[in-house]
Amino acid sequence: MSTRGKISGNTPNPFASRRGLNQFNNRLFTLLVWVVGICTVLFICGLLFLILQKGLPKLEWSFLSGLPSEIEEGGGIGPTLFNSIYVLVISLVISIPLGMAAGIYLAEFAPDNKFIAFVRICVEGLASVPSIIFGLFGIAIFVEAFQIGLTILGGAVSLAFLNLPVLTRVTEEAIRAVPIEMKNASFALGGTHLQTILRVLIPVSLNSIITGICLVAGRAFGESAVIILTAGVTTSGEMWDFSLFSPGETLAVHLWYVQSEAIVPDATEIAEKAAAVLVFVVLLINVIFRVPLWLNARKTRV
Amino acid sequence: MLEAPSSSVINNGVELGSSLKSGSGKAFDRKKRLSLYNKTFKVICIASAVFVCLILFTILFFMGRTGILTFDTVSPLTFFFSSEWAPENDQYGAFIFIFGTFALTFLTMLISVPLSVIIAVFLAEITPSWLKTMLRPVMDLLVGIPSVVYGFLGMTILIPMLRDLTGTSMGDGLLAAAIVLTIMVLPTISRITDDAIVAVPKKYRDASYALGATRFQTIVKVVLPAAKSGIMYAVILGMGRAIGETMAVVMVIGNTPQIADELFKPTSVLTSNIVMQISNVPFDSSWNYALYMMGFLLLVISLLMIVLVRLVQRKGVKS
Numbered sequence: 300m301s302t303r304g305k306i307s308g309n310t311p312n313p314f315a316s317r318r319g320l321n322q323f324n325n326r327l328f329t330l331l332v333w334v335v336g337i338c339t340v341l342f343i344c345g346l347l348f349l350i351l352q353k354g355l356p357k358l359e360w361s362f363l364s365g366l367p368s369e370i371e372e373g374g375g376i377g378p379t380l381f382n383s384i385y386v387l388v389i390s391l392v393i394s395i396p397l398g399m400a401a402g403i404y405l406a407e408f409a410p411d412n413k414f415i416a417f418v419r420i421c422v423e424g425l426a427s428v429p430s431i432i433f434g435l436f437g438i439a440i441f442v443e444a445f446q447i448g449l450t451i452l453g454g455a456v457s458l459a460f461l462n463l464p465v466l467t468r469v470t471e472e473a474i475r476a477v478p479i480e481m482k483n484a485s486f487a488l489g490g491t492h493l494q495t496i497l498r499v500l501i502p503v504s505l506n507s508i509i510t511g512i513c514l515v516a517g518r519a520f521g522e523s524a525v526i527i528l529t530a531g532v533t534t535s536g537e538m539w540d541f542s543l544f545s546p547g548e549t550l551a552v553h554l555w556y557v558q559s560e561a562i563v564p565d566a567t568e569i570a571e572k573a574a575a576v577l578v579f580v581v582l583l584i585n586v587i588f589r590v591p592l593w594l595n596a597r598k599t600r601v
Numbered sequence: 602m603l604e605a606p607s608s609s610v611i612n613n614g615v616e617l618g619s620s621l622k623s624g625s626g627k628a629f630d631r632k633k634r635l636s637l638y639n640k641t642f643k644v645i646c647i648a649s650a651v652f653v654c655l656i657l658f659t660i661l662f663f664m665g666r667t668g669i670l671t672f673d674t675v676s677p678l679t680f681f682f683s684s685e686w687a688p689e690n691d692q693y694g695a696f697i698f699i700f701g702t703f704a705l706t707f708l709t710m711l712i713s714v715p716l717s718v719i720i721a722v723f724l725a726e727i728t729p730s731w732l733k734t735m736l737r738p739v740m741d742l743l744v745g746i747p748s749v750v751y752g753f754l755g756m757t758i759l760i761p762m763l764r765d766l767t768g769t770s771m772g773d774g775l776l777a778a779a780i781v782l783t784i785m786v787l788p789t790i791s792r793i794t795d796d797a798i799v800a801v802p803k804k805y806r807d808a809s810y811a812l813g814a815t816r817f818q819t820i821v822k823v824v825l826p827a828a829k830s831g832i833m834y835a836v837i838l839g840m841g842r843a844i845g846e847t848m849a850v851v852m853v854i855g856n857t858p859q860i861a862d863e864l865f866k867p868t869s870v871l872t873s874n875i876v877m878q879i880s881n882v883p884f885d886s887s888w889n890y891a892l893y894m895m896g897f898l899l900l901v902i903s904l905l906m907i908v909l910v911r912l913v914q915r916k917g918v919k920s
Contacts, residue, residue, distance in 0.1 A: 325815035329727060336723030339716060340736060343743055343784060346754055397649045404646035421654040424907045427838075428900060429845025431872050432660060435879070435896045439663045443884050460656050467653055493639045514745060521747020524847035524876055532880075551749045555848055558753055567757070574753050581745055 347578060354575020362572060366536065367553065374563055376553060376573055378534040382451065383549040383580075385541070386530065387519050389455035394462040395512065401463070402470025403496060426464035433461045434528030441529060451547035454530030461525060462515045469511030473504035506592050513588045517581045523551040532556050550577055661900065668894035674887045680894065686858040688878075688888040695895055701775075701861050701870040702844060702899075705854075708779040709786065709843045714836055717787050718825070721794035726820055737795075743788040752852030755781035760853060769865045773855040776864040781849050786839040793838065797831020798824055833913045841906045845899060847872040871895045 365375020401422070409415045434457060441453035477500050485495040501508070526549050535545035548556070550573055557563065558570040671680060675693045683694025724736060759780060760772035801824050809819040825832070855867020856877050869877075875892050882888045 321815045321818065325817040328817040328820075332719055332723045332727050335716065335719045336728070339720055339787065340739070343787070344739065346758075346784070347743075347746065349758075350750065350754065397652060400646045400649035401653045404643075404650040408643055408646060409650070418650060418654055420907065420911065421657050423910075424904050425653065425657045425660075427841045427845075427903050427907050428657075428660065429841075429847070429872065429903055431845065431847045431875055432664065432896055432900050432903075435875065435893060436660045436663055438879065438884075439667060439893075463653055463656065467650075491635045491639050493635070493642050496642075517745035518747075521745075521749065523747070523749045524872070527848075527876060528879060551747050551848075554753060555749050555852065558756060559852060570753060570757075574750050577747055577750055581747060582742060585742055585745060 350571075350574050350578050354572040355579065357568070357572055358575070363576070364538065366538070367534065368563060374565075374569060376550060376569070376576065377538050378536065378540065379548050379550045379553040379573075380576070381538065381540075382530075382534060382547045383520060383551070386451055386455045386458060386526070386547055386549055387516060389451070389543075390458035390462060390519055391512070391516060393456065393459035394466055394515075397459075398463045398466025399470045399508070401467040403474060403500075405467065406471040406474035407492070407496060407500070422464045422467050426468060430461055430522060431524045431528070433457045434525040436460070437525065437529035447544060449529065449531030449546050450544045451530055452543040454526050454547050454549075455543075457525050457529045458519050458522060461522065462519055465515050465518075466511065469514075470504075470508055473507035473511070474500050476507065477503045509588055509592060513585050517584050520549075520584065521551050521577060521581055523549070523555055526552050527555070532560070550580075664893055664897040664900055667890055668897035671887060671890040671894045673890075675891065680891065684860055686874075688882075688891070691887065693887060693891040695871075695891065695898075697858050697860050698869055698871045698874050698895060699898065701854075701868050702872070704861050705775055705778055705782070705850070705870055706840055706843045708775055709782040710836065710840060712779060713783040713786050713790060713839060713843075716783070717790035717835070717839070718794055718832065720787070720791040721798055722820055722825075724791065724795045725798035726816070726824065737792070740788045740792050740795075744792065748785060748846055748849040749852075751781050751785050752849035755849065755853040763865070767865065771855065771865060771867060773853050773867050774863070774865040775854070775861050775868060777853040778850050778870075781853050782843045782846060785846065785849060786842050789842060790835045790839040793835035794828070794832050797828040797835065800831065801827045830913050830916060834910055837906055837910050837913065841903050844906075845872065845903055847876050851876055871899050 362375045363380060364377040366377055367379065368374035405415070405419065405422070409418070437453050437457035441447055441456070442449065447453065474496075481499055481503060482495060485499040490498070526547070530547035530549070530552075532548050532552055533546045534540075534548045535542070554570055554573040554577060557566050557573065563569065671693065674691070680693055680695055681699065682696050683692070684696040684700075685692040685694040686697055724733060724740070728736065755777060760777055763772040763777055764770070805823050805827055806819055809823045814822070850870060851873040854869060854873055856869050856873055857867040858869050858874070859866065861868035875895055879889070879892050882892070
């Protein structure tokens with residue numbers, strides 16, 4: 300746009316100057332994009348590296364398995380780490396079957412009408428509901444209606460509600476992405492709809508579904524707002540407490556609690572280590588599940 | 602001689618018939634069984650889908666019902682437009698938090714949208730492919746980093762840094778929260794924008810280059826306008842995430858109920874106020890109802906966003 304003024308001048312070759320300016324703009328733009336892109340990515344990765352580098356070298360087994368302390372130094376994160384995994388597993392056990400079944404319905408059985416379009420908007424809407432709303436909902440149900448207080452069960456179920464819509468959408472999209480020829484081939488061999496779904500559609504789309512589950516698991520592992528409201532900021536103080544009705548502070552909540560509320564003298568160090576463990580586990584969940592799938596995808600492609 | 606074969610034929614016929622019958626019987630059983638499985642499976646699937654929808658409506662109902670009780674003691678006008686939040690003295694004006702949420706979201710978008718579009722252009726158009734295959738999974742991993750970790754980083758690194766840079770005594774406030782949120786939503790927005798840019802047909806670019814346009818002109822005047830609806834979608838999603846984010850904001854915003862008219866002034870937003878106060882109040886109090894009303898407000902805002910996304914997508918399909 301700014302070049303328009305220049306060509307109207309009386310230069311002998313109006314295009315020469317314009318071309319030069321365009322080239323200059325182009326170079327400037329490329330440079331800008333490179334600099335901003337590289338800087339931002341490096342900056343964010345640097346932050347993560349900083350977390351891992353600050354916390355991981357100081358990790359000891361006694362920290363990972365030790366009990367947290369309220370007043371003295373040297374508290375561990377054992378019960379919170381256990382609760383994190385326990386809550387995550389329970390929430391996935393609830394949400395994976397439900398979410399997948401709902402996704403399969405939307406992809407395979409659902410008629411194409413206004414009502415189903417409305418259901419899809421509902422699922423999408425639920426996926427965008429802020430996590431704290433699920434926390435408030437959990438309080439209203441478990442603390443108020445059922446009167447069981449802040450428990451692992453409440454936290455896990457609320458977390459499952461948070462995961463459900465995402466799993467539904469991931470499953471639906473994965474199953475829709477399966478080529479129609481595969482489905483037709485299965486029907487041509489006399490497979491029923493159920494057989495087709497279980498033996499053709501799900502195995503073929505498993506890759507995307509597991510990627511989606513990883514995403515959800517990572518999110519659930521690091522989720523804190525829901526847990527603070529529904530499972531509380533304390534643990535039962537024992538290491539292997541499988542009771543569903545004990546308070547269930549998770550690692551992410553502990554990180555917040557130690558950093559902002561607790562009065563232990565070594566709060567910053569505990570927070571640094573807890574943050575490192577948190578990031579490490581989330582990365583691990585993603586890498587462990589994705590690497591075999593990635594290798595598998597490469598193998599089947601060749 | 603004749604009888605023997607005929608009898609054997611008859612016998613065969615009988616055997617054949619009976620075997621056919623039993624065969625068909627079995628097949629029928631199997632068919633019945635399979636169709637039963639099919640039907641059961643379908644019913645389970647329908648029930649799950651209904652359940653997912655039901656959750657949304659139960660949440661809307663619970664939040665709305667509890668929230669509406671606020672207006673027994675506080676007039677809606679006071680709740681939405683008064684900036685006096687002192688629950689101890691029965692003053693429930695949520696204007697500070699509503700304003701804070703909008704200001705924070707606006708500021709976050711102001712920083713993050715240009716940055717993420719540049720990063721998306723970088724990922725989709727400029728980088729060599731080896732860097733692309735390396736960077737895309739990294740961005741995907743970044744989406745999954747827990748928000749509380751970002752909050753922790755903001756609290757321990759960003760706020761001291763801001764204090765040193767600006768010389769203010771308090772680093773926490775809108776700007777710190779906006780920076781933390783930017784880092785959080787950046788991977789989300791740029792990855793979706795990246796996908797939208799990749800989805801622009803190659804012929805558009807070819808046509809632009811054939812007309813003698815440089816890469817800059819092609820990207821700014823052809824590719825980005827063509828990917829407009831995808832970019833809008835990404836921005837709205839990022840906005841939804843910024844509005845609903847709780848823990849990262851709680852840790853850097855200062856949590857003081859005062860209006861956010863400066864960048865470095867401890868303030869509070871809807872989410873942070875809910876999470877800081879909800880555990881200390883009895884369920885049957887106006888204070889609690891006011892917090893639920895604020896949650897309901899968040900819920901309505903986030904659902905409106907989805908309607909907006911739908912409209913943008915429909916427009917994108919049409920054009």
